[in-house]
Amino acid sequence: MALRLNVFGLIVADMGRSLAFYRLLGLDVPEAEDKSPHVEYVLPGGVKLTWDTIETIHSFDPSWTPASGGPRIALAFECPSPAEVDRMHAALVEAGYESHKAPWDAFWGQRYAVMHDPDGNGVDLYSPLS
Structure with missing residues (x-):
């Protein structure tokens, strides 16, 4: 298998x-x-x-400790439109969560934003620009 x-x-x-x-x-x-x-x-x-x-x-695993030096994982959520990237980013910030990078039009053709979840993991929001 x-x-x-x-x-x-x-x-x-x-x-x-x-x-x-x-x-x-x-x-x-x-x-x-x-x-x-x-x-x-x-x-x-x-x-x-x-x-x-x-x-x-x-x-x-009693000896487990969190990784240091920043997040080691990122999750990405596809939004249905560029406007939804902006809306979702604003809603998360309004709810008190940390924005790492405000929405921008990325050179690779997507509206993109990066948030941190409460544990510092990267959570990307994106949508194709066209």
Whole structure:
């Protein structure tokens, strides 16, 4: 059997704050999960995005420490239009999340913005310009 990548996992300091961020991006994660130590969300196509609290990771890897020097992973969300990139960026900033790069028209032909989720992971918002 060939290997199949099917899970992207995020380790979070505050499950509720992280899930609230991803809900604003359109992921329909139930609010009842805000206190869970592990959450799974199946994306279209069957790939899962998961969240684990630091305490959950420490339960099986007590020596785990977060990477230093900046985020090591970035997720990218395609928006239906360039205007939606601007709207989503503004909504996330309004909700108190950190913008890394405000929307701009990238030379590769996309409207692009970069946010940080509550744990510092890069979250890109993009849409083709044409």
